[in-house]
Amino acid sequence: MYPDHTPQRAVKVHQPTPIPPPVIHSAPVVPAQPGTVPTVASIVLPDGRVVTGYAIDPARPEPVTTKPAISRAAVNVALGGVGFLAVCGGLLLLTSFIAALTAFIGQLIILAAVVFGGWIAVQVLSGSGYKGGTTVNIRRAVIKRNHFHG
Numbered sequence: 001m002y003p004d005h006t007p008q009r010a011v012k013v014h015q016p017t018p019i020p021p022p023v024i025h026s027a028p029v030v031p032a033q034p035g036t037v038p039t040v041a042s043i044v045l046p047d048g049r050v051v052t053g054y055a056i057d058p059a060r061p062e063p064v065t066t067k068p069a070i071s072r073a074a075v076n077v078a079l080g081g082v083g084f085l086a087v088c089g090g091l092l093l094l095t096s097f098i099a100a101l102t103a104f105i106g107q108l109i110i111l112a113a114v115v116f117g118g119w120i121a122v123q124v125l126s127g128s129g130y131k132g133g134t135t136v137n138i139r140r141a142v143i144k145r146n147h148f149h150g
Helices: 072-125 138-149
Strands: 040-044 050-054
16 A cells, blocks of 8 residues: 555544434424525635535525405405494494483473472462452352352
8 A cells, every 4th residue: 555665654544423413393494496506615625625515504584474465345344344333332322312311301391290280289278378369268159159049
C-alpha cells in the first residue's frame, strides 16, 4: 500500500457517530415545491475537499388563514331574523302597554263614579246646605192631601 521508502504507520479507523432519529411531530409534514430553483452552495473544507449542496431555508411559520367570505344573502337573512324578533318583542310590549292603559282608564272611570256618587249622596243626605228653592215636606203633603180628600 505504501511505497517501501516511507515509514509504516498504524492506521486508525474512525467509526462515524450515529445520528439520532428525527423527532416525530404530531402534525404531518407536507413537502412543498419551491417557487424558484434554489442556488447551489459549495464549501471547501480545510483538508481540501469540496462539499456541494443546496442551502436550507429557515422554517417559516404557516400563514394565517383568512376568514371565509360571508355571503350577503346569509347576512340579510340573519339581520331580517333579528329585525323580526325585535318587531315581535315590540308588539308584545305594545299590547301589554295597551292592556295596562285600558285597565288604568277603567279604574279612573270607576274612581270618578265613586267620588261623584259620594258627592251626590252627601248633598242629598246632608241636612245643611243650600236652602234655595221650594222645600216640600212629603209627609205633611200626604196628610194634607188625605185630609182634603178624606
